[in-house]
Amino acid sequence: MNTNGHVVQATNLSKTYSTGGREVEALRGIDLTIAPGEFTVLLGPSGAGKTTALNVVGGLDRPTGGELTVAGEVIAGNGHRAREGQLDALRRKHIGFVFAQFHLLPTLTAVENVLVPMIWEDASDRGRAEGLLRRVGLDHRLTHRPDELSGGEMQRVALARALVNRPALLLADEPTANLDTHTRDEIFELLRELSDEGLAILFATHDHELAERGDTVLRLSDGVIADD
Amino acid sequence: MNWTLIAFKNILRRPIRSILTLAGIAIAVAMLFNLLEFQRGYERGLRGELADLGAHIMIVPRGCPYEAATIVLHGGKWPRYMEQEWYDVVRGTEGIEATTAIIMDAIIRDGGRENLIYMGIDDDYPTLRQSWEYAAGDWFGGEDTVILGSSVARSMDAGVGDTITIVDEPRVMPTQVTVSGILQRTNSQDDGLIFLPQRALQRIFGLEDKLVVILVKVEDVTKTEEIATSLRQASAESDAGMNIFPLSELLNTLTSLLSSTRVFVLAIVAVAFVIGGVGVLTTILMAVYERTREIGMMKAMGAGRADIFRLIWLETLITSAGGGLLGIGLALLSGRAVVALLRVVLPHTPAEFALGMTGSTFAICIGVSVLLGMVAGTWPAWRAARISPIAAIRGGS
Ligand SMILES: Nc1ncnc2c1ncn2[C@@H]1O[C@H](COP(=O)(O)OP(=O)(O)O)[C@@H](O)[C@H]1O
Ligand SMILES: [Mg+2]
Numbered sequence: 001m002n003t004n005g006h007v008v009q010a011t012n013l014s015k016t017y018s019t020g021g022r023e024v025e026a027l028r029g030i031d032l033t034i035a036p037g038e039f040t041v042l043l044g045p046s047g048a049g050k051t052t053a054l055n056v057v058g059g060l061d062r063p064t065g066g067e068l069t070v071a072g073e074v075i076a077g078n079g080h081r082a083r084e085g086q087l088d089a090l091r092r093k094h095i096g097f098v099f100a101q102f103h104l105l106p107t108l109t110a111v112e113n114v115l116v117p118m119i120w121e122d123a124s125d126r127g128r129a130e131g132l133l134r135r136v137g138l139d140h141r142l143t144h145r146p147d148e149l150s151g152g153e154m155q156r157v158a159l160a161r162a163l164v165n166r167p168a169l170l171l172a173d174e175p176t177a178n179l180d181t182h183t184r185d186e187i188f189e190l191l192r193e194l195s196d197e198g199l200a201i202l203f204a205t206h207d208h209e210l211a212e213r214g215d216t217v218l219r220l221s222d223g224v225i226a227d228d
Numbered sequence: 229m230n231w232t233l234i235a236f237k238n239i240l241r242r243p244i245r246s247i248l249t250l251a252g253i254a255i256a257v258a259m260l261f262n263l264l265e266f267q268r269g270y271e272r273g274l275r276g277e278l279a280d281l282g283a284h285i286m287i288v289p290r291g292c293p294y295e296a297a298t299i300v301l302h303g304g305k306w307p308r309y310m311e312q313e314w315y316d317v318v319r320g321t322e323g324i325e326a327t328t329a330i331i332m333d334a335i336i337r338d339g340g341r342e343n344l345i346y347m348g349i350d351d352d353y354p355t356l357r358q359s360w361e362y363a364a365g366d367w368f369g370g371e372d373t374v375i376l377g378s379s380v381a382r383s384m385d386a387g388v389g390d391t392i393t394i395v396d397e398p399r400v401m402p403t404q405v406t407v408s409g410i411l412q413r414t415n416s417q418d419d420g421l422i423f424l425p426q427r428a429l430q431r432i433f434g435l436e437d438k439l440v441v442i443l444v445k446v447e448d449v450t451k452t453e454e455i456a457t458s459l460r461q462a463s464a465e466s467d468a469g470m471n472i473f474p475l476s477e478l479l480n481t482l483t484s485l486l487s488s489t490r491v492f493v494l495a496i497v498a499v500a501f502v503i504g505g506v507g508v509l510t511t512i513l514m515a516v517y518e519r520t521r522e523i524g525m526m527k528a529m530g531a532g533r534a535d536i537f538r539l540i541w542l543e544t545l546i547t548s549a550g551g552g553l554l555g556i557g558l559a560l561l562s563g564r565a566v567v568a569l570l571r572v573v574l575p576h577t578p579a580e581f582a583l584g585m586t587g588s589t590f591a592i593c594i595g596v597s598v599l600l601g602m603v604a605g606t607w608p609a610w611r612a613a614r615i616s617p618i619a620a621i622r623g624g625s
Contacts, residue, residue, distance in 0.1 A: 051622070055618055058528075060528055060617050060618050060621075061618050084532075084533070085532060088527075088530055088531070088532040089530070090530075091528065091529065091530040092529070092530025092531075093530070095530075097528055097529065099621060101621075103521065103522070103525040103528075103621065105234070105522055105525075106522075107234075107237040107238060107240075107241055108234070108237065112229055112233075115229035116229070116234075116526065116529065117529045117530060118229070119229060119230060119231060119234075119531075119535075120530060120531050120532070120535045124229045124230065126229070161529070162529075165530075
């Protein structure tokens with residue numbers, strides 16, 4: 001790694017969407033570094049570009065400008081354009097996602113959902129999946145299906161699933177938006193603990209109160225990170 | 229936890245829809261299975277039946293050979309006759325080991341509900357028929373005796389020594405005859421026949437010196453064609469108007485008649501497969517659209533295009549192979565009904581004839597359904613593989 005040990009290193013990252021002849025500059029040159037174990041909060045109102053930033057960093061979308069290195073992999077910069085296979089591998093090996101919607105597979109039990117990302121790694125470690133569910137406080141719901149779980153419980157399953165392939169970076173896009181404040185705090189605490197154990201986290205939210213509890217807070221508005 | 233489990237769970241998600249899709253394939257496969265097994269069973273049955281006839285050449289008065297074949301093998305009312313003297317010509321031909329002449333007539337009463345077929349035979353008939361065995365009694369004891377086939381004896385409730393009356397006024401005046409023998413069950417047309425001494429039948433039915441079939445057994449099977457040719461020559465010289473055909477030719481005629489029917493049925497089967505395949509394609513495509521967000525999330529978690537393609541393909545293959553297995557089960561269950569139906573439709577079906585299951589038919593049916601799945605699954609799998617994870621995830625809940 002030539003990134004000084006950083007999990008994420010982004011310089012002047014930009015993303016412009018062009019749809020129907022109109023151009024939307026969702027990111028206008030943001031700089032971003034995240035170290036292992038660092039809990040970074042991306043705070044901004046709706047439409048600020050938070051989701052775009054997470055998608056670009058997570059290799060779901062390609063930046064239109066700037067440089068980006070994630071987990072030692074050069075994703076963009078110096079005219080390099082990552083191939084789809086490289087982005088798939090990046091997400092598979094190094095990144096976990098959690099979203100406001102939990103996106104669990106409805107036909108599978110909690111344990112099976114956690115095991116899904118291991119399929120394409122040709123591994124299936126049920127013990128590890130159960131251990132992770134225990135870690136997120138769901139040892140009594142192992143064989144429940146999503147429709148038998150509460151919102152908070154579903155998000156815990158999604159979190160365990162995001163961690164199953166031992167990612168270096170967790171991208172959390174408003175993961176507490178659909179939860180009540182009590183559950184929200186529980187999930188946040190869980191993330192806090194994970195970051196204390198060395199996981200780098202990029203947490204997008206419009207919730208000021210939550211933002212105060214991160215290690216680093218980046219205020220994003222109109223695709224630009226404001227100086228503190 | 230693996231792809232197969234996920235695929236199965238996805239198929240079971242909409243059981244009714246999956247079953248309907250499966251049924252579409254199953255019907256096509258059942259048709260194919262029956263078609264293949266029918267061909268096999270038919271030829272086997274026909275060969276057995278012809279061998280049992282014990283003859284190599286059949287001589288009938290000129291007429292439709294299919295009709296002739298059906299009547300010879302099944303018995304029935306004969307439309308044309310040949311003269312007795314022809315039998316002497318045939319007998320005098322060189323290279324013949326044995327020959328027998330037959331006269332037949334039928335009495336149909338009760339508007340067709342009762343159909344008694346009488347066959348007038350000579351002493352040589354039992355030597356040609358391999359399955360000629362008595363359950364009771366013996367050969368004719370005189371002009372006024374009869375031998376009954378097993379099912380006729382049962383339906384008449386007649387035993388050896390009983391008297392039966394042959395009557396079909398005004399054509400046939402009441403004639404009393406005594407049962408001299410009852411045959412073993414043979415599962416051939418003999419079961420349904422009443423045998424009379426040839427002259428007796430000719431006299432009772434007013435068919436003096438008339439014959440309908442001459443069966444010829446040759447000394448050397450390889451000379452069959454030569455002997456048939458010399459018989460044809462004799463027929464042409466005497467202006468007798470005989471139809472002379474080796475039974476191997478008859479087998480060919482019947483099987484080629486069958487294969488032209490088969491081409492037609494095959495076309496229907498092909499249409500059924502197309503319909504079944506389109507059913508699979510639409511079902512899987514619908515499932516892919518419904519699961520756009522799930523598939524997008526799988527890709528977000530690092531599944532590649534190939535992974536998603538494989539999953540959807542697998543679901544299609546499971547569906548179509550399942551349909552294939554179901555179809556074979558259906559075919560095995562419906563085999564009897566199909567045979568019964570074909571007996572009505574086809575000009576001749578062997579008496580001993582059932583649909584079985586052979587390894588090659590099984591393999592072909594499974595192979596075709598798997599192939600169908602592979603073809604039908606390609607487009608939906610390709611669509612699924614191209615789903616964009618962001619678009620899928622950005623959409624509302
Ligand atoms: N696929 C897209 N095409 C065009 N514009 C988009 C697309 N995705 C997002 N945007 C626009 O980019 C801006 C930033 O959106 P987003 O990153 O979702 O913000 P946030 O997550 O902070 O609410 C918004 O103006 C949004 O309308
Ligand atoms: Mg957003």
